Amino acid sequence: MNAPLEDSLTPQIRVEDDRTGLSITTLRSALADNLFYIQGKFPGTATKNDYYMALAYTVRDRLLQRWLNTTQTYRKNVKVVCYLSAEFLIGPQLVNNLINLGIYAKIRQAVEESGLSLQELIEQEEEPGLGNGGLGRLAACYLDSLSTLEIPAIGYGIRYEFGIFDQEIRDGWQVEITDKWLQYGNPWEIARPEEYVEVKFGGRSEHYYDEKGNYRVRWIPDRVVKGVPYDTPILGYQVNTANTLRLWKAEAIESFDFQAFNIGDYYGAVDAKIVSENLTKILYPNDEVIQGKELRLQQQYFFVSCALQDMIRLLLSTEVSLETFHQQFAVQLNDTHPAIGVAELMRLLVDEHRIDWDKAWHITQNTFAFTNHTLLPEALEKWPIELFGRLLPRHLEIIYEINQRFLDRVRMKYPRDLGKLSRLSLIDESGERYVRMANLACVGSHAINGVAELHTELLKKTVLKDFYEFFPEKFANVTNGVTPRRWMVLSNPRLTRLITEKIGDRWITHLDDLRKLETLADDASFRQQWRQIKQETKGDLAAYIRKKLDIIVDPKSLFDIQVKRIHEYKRQHLNVLHVITFYNRLKHDRDLDITPRTFIFGGKAAPGYFMAKLIIKLIVSVANIVNNDPDVRDRMKVVFIPDFNVTLGQRIYPAADLSEQISTAGKEASGTGNMKFALNGALTIGTLDGANVEIREEVGAENFFLFGLTTEEVYGLKARGYRPFDYYNQNAELKAVIDLISSGFFSHGDVDLFKPLIDNLLYRDDYMLLADYQSYIDTQEKVSQAYRDRENWTRMSILNVARMGKFSSDRSIREYAQKIWKVEPVPVELLQLCPGGQ
Numbered sequence: 001m002n003a004p005l006e007d008s009l010t011p012q013i014r015v016e017d018d019r020t021g022l023s024i025t026t027l028r029s030a031l032a033d034n035l036f037y038i039q040g041k042f043p044g045t046a047t048k049n050d051y052y053m054a055l056a057y058t059v060r061d062r063l064l065q066r067w068l069n070t071t072q073t074y075r076k077n078v079k080v081v082c083y084l085s086a087e088f089l090i091g092p093q094l095v096n097n098l099i100n101l102g103i104y105a106k107i108r109q110a111v112e113e114s115g116l117s118l119q120e121l122i123e124q125e126e127e128p129g130l131g132n133g134g135l136g137r138l139a140a141c142y143l144d145s146l147s148t149l150e151i152p153a154i155g156y157g158i159r160y161e162f163g164i165f166d167q168e169i170r171d172g173w174q175v176e177i178t179d180k181w182l183q184y185g186n187p188w189e190i191a192r193p194e195e196y197v198e199v200k201f202g203g204r205s206e207h208y209y210d211e212k213g214n215y216r217v218r219w220i221p222d223r224v225v226k227g228v229p230y231d232t233p234i235l236g237y238q239v240n241t242a243n244t245l246r247l248w249k250a251e252a253i254e255s256f257d258f259q260a261f262n263i264g265d266y267y268g269a270v271d272a273k274i275v276s277e278n279l280t281k282i283l284y285p286n287d288e289v290i291q292g293k294e295l296r297l298q299q300q301y302f303f304v305s306c307a308l309q310d311m312i313r314l315l316l317s318t319e320v321s322l323e324t325f326h327q328q329f330a331v332q333l334n335d336t337h338p339a340i341g342v343a344e345l346m347r348l349l350v351d352e353h354r355i356d357w358d359k360a361w362h363i364t365q366n367t368f369a370f371t372n373h374t375l376l377p378e379a380l381e382k383w384p385i386e387l388f389g390r391l392l393p394r395h396l397e398i399i400y401e402i403n404q405r406f407l408d409r410v411r412m413k414y415p416r417d418l419g420k421l422s423r424l425s426l427i428d429e430s431g432e433r434y435v436r437m438a439n440l441a442c443v444g445s446h447a448i449n450g451v452a453e454l455h456t457e458l459l460k461k462t463v464l465k466d467f468y469e470f471f472p473e474k475f476a477n478v479t480n481g482v483t484p485r486r487w488m489v490l491s492n493p494r495l496t497r498l499i500t501e502k503i504g505d506r507w508i509t510h511l512d513d514l515r516k517l518e519t520l521a522d523d524a525s526f527r528q529q530w531r532q533i534k535q536e537t538k539g540d541l542a543a544y545i546r547k548k549l550d551i552i553v554d555p556k557s558l559f560d561i562q563v564k565r566i567h568e569y570k571r572q573h574l575n576v577l578h579v580i581t582f583y584n585r586l587k588h589d590r591d592l593d594i595t596p597r598t599f600i601f602g603g604k605a606a607p608g609y610f611m612a613k614l615i616i617k618l619i620v621s622v623a624n625i626v627n628n629d630p631d632v633r634d635r636m637k638v639v640f641i642p643d644f645n646v647t648l649g650q651r652i653y654p655a656a657d658l659s660e661q662i663s664t665a666g667k668e669a670s671g672t673g674n675m676k677f678a679l680n681g682a683l684t685i686g687t688l689d690g691a692n693v694e695i696r697e698e699v700g701a702e703n704f705f706l707f708g709l710t711t712e713e714v715y716g717l718k719a720r721g722y723r724p725f726d727y728y729n730q731n732a733e734l735k736a737v738i739d740l741i742s743s744g745f746f747s748h749g750d751v752d753l754f755k756p757l758i759d760n761l762l763y764r765d766d767y768m769l770l771a772d773y774q775s776y777i778d779t780q781e782k783v784s785q786a787y788r789d790r791e792n793w794t795r796m797s798i799l800n801v802a803r804m805g806k807f808s809s810d811r812s813i814r815e816y817a818q819k820i821w822k823v824e825p826v827p828v829e830l831l832q833l834c835p836g837g838q
């Protein structure tokens with residue numbers, strides 16, 4: 001990869017000393033030193049990974065001044081945003097740090113002069129897969145923007161030893177492989193064992209009177225686990241700010257239970273250690289469904305308690321009163337996973353720091369804000385009371401107390417409305433009793449937001465309706481965004497250079513500047529350059545596909561791409577229905593003048609989600625037939641790219657002509673892949689769902705391929721009684737497609753293989769694929785026609801990019817900062833330079 005931009009070291013971010021100088025000679029000797037002193041290798045025996053590590057340390061050394069100075073700056077009474085998230089899908093760090101530091105070209109030169117290939121070293125990096133999909137990646141984009149905007153922030157989460165599984169495809173089926181991302185070490189993190197905290201579990205609470213005769217409660221746990229922080233610097237783009245991502249690892253308090261050991265029970269002695277360390281072993285690989293496992297609740301409580309204790313310690317170290325906690329910290333709950341924080345902060349304030357309840361409640365409510373990321377009812381977290389009380393007995397009491405006070409207010413406002421009362425209650429008492437985490441988050445926060453306009457409106461009308469009616473002032477929308485640094489500068493260096501040549505580089509931090517490209521859409525030679533770049537980028541992806549999968553695809557064909565988690569609501573199988581329709585049309589008329597297409601899919605299925613795994617099997621089965629059929633060859637290809645992750649996304653988004661955003665209206669909260677594609681010049685085929693609505697508004701209806709039912713139509717049709725079988729019966733082309741799958745054509749004659757999928761479509765079709773089929777097919781035909789007019793397609797592509805300014809995560813973060821967190825930028829000055837500095 002070429003440097004996306006000329007290195008641009010602004011004078012104020014230049015930090016040089018003997019050790020961290022930026023001359024090519026210094027960089028080369030730093031690389032050699034790190035190889036020897038850190039990796040302990042001579043060049044002759046060093047592996048590529050040793051070189052990668054040496055390089056990563058070379059770069060990290062050049063971050064440290066900014067990082068430590070940032071931490072120092074925040075000690076001085078500034079309000080800090082704490083983003084609490086069970087997932088941070090930050091992606092590979094090396095190139096991002098090179099770009100943000102502005103030293104990409106220098107490093108490349110130093111690496112090459114050392115006889116190495118930068119690209120090869122870059123490919124050594126294991127990405128930290130500490131998230132499932134959209135929610136975790138959003139957290140990572142937000143960290144990037146927080147630093148770039150110089151807003152003091154800490155990301156708090158879990159240092160999973162095993163992140164999201166690696167996906168392999170064997171015989172068409174997904175196979176999950178453990179993600180051992182830490183096995184060769186992680187050069188980007190620094191452990192801070194001296195800053196450990198203790199987290200309690202189980203036991204009971206004890207009520208007593210203190211020395212002054214005040215009634216108090218203390219928690220007598222039956223188990224204590226140590227939380228050890230591991231810090232990763234998150235450097236902003238060409239600023240001094242390097243915020244911290246602080247991830248917690250669970251450890252045993254004592255490695256051995258010596259009593260057990262002394263009586264000869266060696267296994268029992270090690271047991272406690274294993275049990276404690278299990279806590280942060282693995283990320284739950286479910287996207288949008290809850291599994292309700294005890295270990296998951298333990299993970300949630302563990303990291304939230306670590307985070308809140310850490311904040312309190314930070315605050316107390318500055319000698320500021322704990323009663324100003326909410327003025328010092330704005331804590332964002334990334335979905336309900338950290339919602340237990342509401343009860344934990346109350347416990348810390350009331351039980352441990354002896355602040356009275358009302359004051360503590362004021363602090364708590366003014367500290368927290370809550371983002372909801374999904375409307376799917378199966379994703380609403382709730383915990384059985386029995387489990388909850390066994391693990392967190394004191395928190396259950398606190399939740400009962402919060403609930404009682406809250407329901408008293410509800411009763412005042414709605415006397416005799418028992419329905420309201422039971423729906424708003426923090427406890428679900430309709431059958432087995434549960435703690436409802438969304439209700440806890442809503443009551444304990446001062447702000448609640450959805451992640452796109454439509455989503456926020458639907459929240460107010462559906463899942464959070466009662467809360468909206470009760471606290472309308474708490475609700476706000478903040479539409480998601482993505483960072484242009486990773487999703488353009490890093491992943492699309494060619495387009496970055498072209499755009500920068502034409503409009504300068506301010507767009508990288510002020511994405512609205514892309515508007516200046518609008519007039520260039522009418523410039524034929526610019527269009528030619530634009531097309532050329534897309535062609536080359538598609539060529540790169542084609543080469544990757546050939547190398548990895550031994551499938552030859554034509555970079556001149558239309559690249560039609562759907563990459564995201566596999567889920568029925570996202571409707572990858574609707575895309576497959578189109579693939580087969582396309583195939584049937586070609587088979588019927590071998591001379592059909594069709595626009596050649598390459599259909600590309602990628603995404604992981606939750607390991608226990610049978611239907612999602614069957615969808616992958618269907619895609620791969622269809623690919624095998626189509627790709628080997630001489631009748632259609634060269635006019636269509638189908639590819640499933642295994643192991644979709646951030647690294648692969650960086651290759652894939654820039655190579656798309658068409659972005660598939662085809663969820664059932666009302667189901668996709670926002671989507672962020674839709675933004676990454678459009679930012680890289682793909683046109684979208686999509687429903688009026690999530691942020692698609694706003695993307696279409698921005699780019700213009702004429703530059704967007706809209707199809708399908710609206711949310712209201714979906715609700716209406718459901719209410720009237722939806723009968724998918726009628727659609728099948730009345731649509732010959734659809735029937736032919738479904739019958740072809742059922743016949744065993746794609747499954748070596750096995751008529752049972754895809755039966756669960758087909759039966760589901762014909763008799764349930766919860767996500768209304770059959771209702772949207774015809775509209776989708778017709779719109780795909782329009783896409784094919786439009787692609788034939790390359791000049792106009794290119795024009796539309798340029799206009800899409802030009803109008804993507806709104807979807808920068810910088811805009812989202814500014815909105816959170818103003819509307820919700822009430823925080824201001826705090827620029828960092830490099831005051832204390834050490835060692836070797838002045």
Ligand code: 8GP
Nearest residue numbers: 134135287288373374669670671672
């Ligand atoms: C996702 C939404 O599905 C997606 O539309 C949105 O863009 C993204 O969040 C960021 O806001 N939701 C999740 O990933 C999600 O709910 N995951 C939780 C179960 C882990």
